Amino acid sequence: MSNEMKGTVMEYVTVVPAYGRDYKSAKEVREGYAAGHDFLVQSFGRGGYVNKDDHPAGVTLQVRYRRLERVVLIGKGKGFECQYCGGDTTECRRAAELNAPCGA
Numbered sequence: 001m002s003n004e005m006k007g008t009v010m011e012y013v014t015v016v017p018a019y020g021r022d023y024k025s026a027k028e029v030r031e032g033y034a035a036g037h038d039f040l041v042q043s044f045g046r047g048g049y050v051n052k053d054d055h056p057a058g059v060t061l062q063v064r065y066r067r068l069e070r071v072v073l074i075g076k077g078k079g080f081e082c083q084y085c086g087g088d089t090t091e092c093r094r095a096a097e098l099n100a101p102c103g104a
């Protein structure tokens with residue numbers, strides 16, 4: 001964990017693919033996210049849709065996929081946006097340090 005991340009309160013929000021869409025792999029989820037696909041917010045007390053463009057900084061999306069059996073995390077840290085997929089995962093940050101694609 002970098003110093004920058006210490007003390008940052010990350011919020012987790014559960015979402016599912018919107019409009020009956022499904023993804024078969026984490027890679028597909030990240031590609032969909034990067035392409036601006038909408039996700040339906042499932043967390044209690046919240047609602048509506050979220051996508052890459054209105055994903056609040058400091059919020060990590062827990063995206064359910066493959067018939068909701070699996071989860072992939074797509075975070076968005078304050079001040080970091082992956083050049084490759086627009087997200088913020090451990091892989092994204094590592095890839096950014098290496099100036100390489102994140103594999104999303």
Ligand SMILES: [Zn+2]
Binds near residue numbers: 087088091
């Ligand atoms: Zn990435």
